[in-house]
Amino acid sequence: MAQRTLRLTSLLTGLSASLLLSSGMAQAETLHLPNEAIIEVAVIESTAFTPEAPRRGDMLLRPVANAAGDIALPSHCLITADGLLDGGRLRVSAQTLTCIATDGGESEIFSGEMSATAYDADGRFGLDACVDAECREARLLPSRTFIMRLGHDLTLEPxxxxxxxxxxxxxxxxxxDTP
Incomplete structure (x- = not known):
């Protein structure tokens, strides 16, 4: 798969990023992620699932630095996701993405809904996170990375x-002029 790059498309072509608009805002850019983009992520805190409590909402994920995914997000991003233990696989679905992109003393906030699902290292949908053969418990730890694949293009305005x-x-x- 060809390496895709995150496209921050500037609406201020030819102008310095430090040039301010009359409203006092800087860098009017968009954050664009293409359909089927791959983002390598990890949970922020340990999360456990059991057959008695198979669902978790509002899990927080972070993109992994120097990730193997084909998209490089800004360095400060959070993804909210829901998880479901189903048939020995952990299904993780992303709900929202919030990023802060910085350029010197300037910053842009991008936030919106996203649709992405987790895939294991073997390319299968969902994650093998079972602690035992019977899958009485599944766990995601911050040290474990996995990929999220977008279900459609995502374009976020600042x-x-x-x-x-x-x-x-x-x-x-x-x-x-200095911050």
Whole structure:
């Protein structure tokens, strides 16, 4: 599979990223992830599943640094996901993606719904996370990585960033360009 790269498509072509718009916002860019993009992730905290409690909602995932996936997300991202223990496999479905992309002292916040599912290292849908042969418990640990494959293109526009606006107002008030 050809290496895909994350495309941050600038709407301010030819302008420096530090150039500010009249509204005080910087870097109007979009975050685009193509259909079937692969992101290598890990859970943030250990999560356990049992036949009596097979569902977990709002698990937090993080992209893995220097990952084997074909998409490199900004360095600060969180993915929310739901998990279900089903037939000895753990099904993980991503719900939302939130990223903060930084460029020097400027930052952009991208957040929105996403559709992605987990695949094991063997390429099979779902994860083999069973602790024993009978799968009385399945566990995901932060040290275990797995891939999430997007179900469709995802394009996120930057969200309002009040912190960036406040910092810009402070820079303008002090008469300086530095953060």
């Amino acid at each position: 969200k309002d960033n009040p912190s960036a606006r406040i910092n810009e107002e402070r820079r303008q008030a002090s008469g300086g």
